[in-house]
Amino acid sequence: MSIMDNYDFDSLVNEAERMVLLELEAQLKTAVEVCTCQDCVLDMAAFALNNVKPAYRVSLLGSVYARSGGNPQYAQGITRAVREAIAKVKANPSHD
Numbered sequence: 001m002s003i004m005d006n007y008d009f010d011s012l013v014n015e016a017e018r019m020v021l022l023e024l025e026a027q028l029k030t031a032v033e034v035c036t037c038q039d040c041v042l043d044m045a046a047f048a049l050n051n052v053k054p055a056y057r058v059s060l061l062g063s064v065y066a067r068s069g070g071n072p073q074y075a076q077g078i079t080r081a082v083r084e085a086i087a088k089v090k091a092n093p094s095h096d
Helices: 015-030 038-049 060-067 072-091
Strands: none
Touching (some): 015 072, 038 072
């Protein structure tokens, strides 16, 4: 039997994903001449997520801690990773 058959992994969540998507949305509101098609936005999110440390949680308490700004340096890293992702995709969109 597979481990996935024996345990419920639905509560295992990478809180970094939520944080990156919120930051990406905020930065795209003020970004100039950036493509926001499906491919480009997903590329931005993937690039940013690949450049931040994962922040997995399995409990509601972990979520509350992450949402309360538990680590300001981590939040700054998210902001920086998203800014770099937008610049990277803007310079090299995945389409013509």
